[in-house]
Amino acid sequence: MAFFTGNANVELKDQKKVFGGQQLRFRHASNTLQCDMDFSVFLPPQAEVGKVPAVYWLSGLTCTDENFSSKAGAQRVAADLGVALIIPDTSPRGEGVPDDPDGAYDFGLGAGFYVNATEAPWAKHYQMYDYIVDELPNLVESGLPVSDARAISGHSMGGHGALVIGLRNSERYSSISAFSPIVNPINCAWGKKAFAGYLGSDERKWRQYDASVLLQERDNRSHDIPPILVDQGDADNFYPEQLRTETLIAVNTETSAGAKIRFQEGYDHSYYFIASFIEEHLRFHASNLR
Numbered sequence: 001m002a003f004f005t006g007n008a009n010v011e012l013k014d015q016k017k018v019f020g021g022q023q024l025r026f027r028h029a030s031n032t033l034q035c036d037m038d039f040s041v042f043l044p045p046q047a048e049v050g051k052v053p054a055v056y057w058l059s060g061l062t063c064t065d066e067n068f069s070s071k072a073g074a075q076r077v078a079a080d081l082g083v084a085l086i087i088p089d090t091s092p093r094g095e096g097v098p099d100d101p102d103g104a105y106d107f108g109l110g111a112g113f114y115v116n117a118t119e120a121p122w123a124k125h126y127q128m129y130d131y132i133v134d135e136l137p138n139l140v141e142s143g144l145p146v147s148d149a150r151a152i153s154g155h156s157m158g159g160h161g162a163l164v165i166g167l168r169n170s171e172r173y174s175s176i177s178a179f180s181p182i183v184n185p186i187n188c189a190w191g192k193k194a195f196a197g198y199l200g201s202d203e204r205k206w207r208q209y210d211a212s213v214l215l216q217e218r219d220n221r222s223h224d225i226p227p228i229l230v231d232q233g234d235a236d237n238f239y240p241e242q243l244r245t246e247t248l249i250a251v252n253t254e255t256s257a258g259a260k261i262r263f264q265e266g267y268d269h270s271y272y273f274i275a276s277f278i279e280e281h282l283r284f285h286a287s288n289l290r
């Protein structure tokens with residue numbers, strides 16, 4: 001199968017057969033992020049005969065596109081369901097892309113928080129929201145056998161990204177799910193640091209990137225929200241201070257939003273937790289993908 005035929009901007013870096021499908025890794029020149037970006041894709045065997053729907057996966061702090069592909073064990077079920085997995089990196093990368101001045105893991109490289117930065121020196125490259133919502137799906141759908149039937153999922157910072165992007169673009173995603181998401185970043189240390197850096201000190205600008213605020217304010221929105229599934233391990237060392245799951249539970253109840261938010265006993269924040277429940281999440285998305 002040929003990929004991105006005629007598009008000199010995209011290079012195939014790796015290709016492995018797995019469960020009858022293909023695990024692929026590409027590099028492309030991103031206009032939105034003003035740098036070269038790697039992304040991974042799993043194409044199920046069904047993609048050989050037609051376009052398949054896709055689950056977009058957003059990873060957490062310190063991750064690249066390779067953590068999910070190598071640790072979650074999602075390919076077997078995705079192959080069974082005929083669903084592609086689209087796995088971007090977590091920040092812009094490369095020479096000239098600024099990083100946290102102290103090299104901290106929770107800001108800068110590996111920590112783009114899926115926002116469009118407005119503050120110098122971040123604004124030039126840190127436009128992850130637009131990259132995930134527009135550039136990446138446009139690229140994938142133009143050069144791979146992947147349709148515009150999309151679901152979105154993610155972990156921790158990526159769970160925050162999936163909830164925010166899915167809630168703000170409900171016409172583009174048929175379902176949303178998250179593992180251990182940061183659900184109220186305007187009220188936790190990770191979120192405050194990231195939003196102050198990328199968006200500046202005016203906290204009113206932060207609210208557009210907070211899943212609990214978006215859910216609370218959904219009555220003002222013109223369309224309904226997609227079905228939502230959230231799993232949270234109760235032995236997660238970032239729960240509750242950073243993740244603030246209770247805030248989402250309260251808003252979900254108060255607004256009758258219908259999100260299914262589950263605690264899973266004894267599970268921590270790691271990819272072992274994701275591997276344990278990814279099958280349920282993929283089946284949930286497949287049942288909603290139009």
Ligand SMILES: N[C@@H](CCC(=O)N[C@@H](CS)C(=O)NCC(=O)O)C(=O)O
Pocket residue numbers: 059060061062063067071105155156157269270271
């Ligand atoms: N390195 C950080 C934690 C970072 C972390 O747990 N990252 C999660 C996402 S928030 C992850 O998926 N890490 C990569 C992995 O487990 O493969 C620390 O020491 O506190």
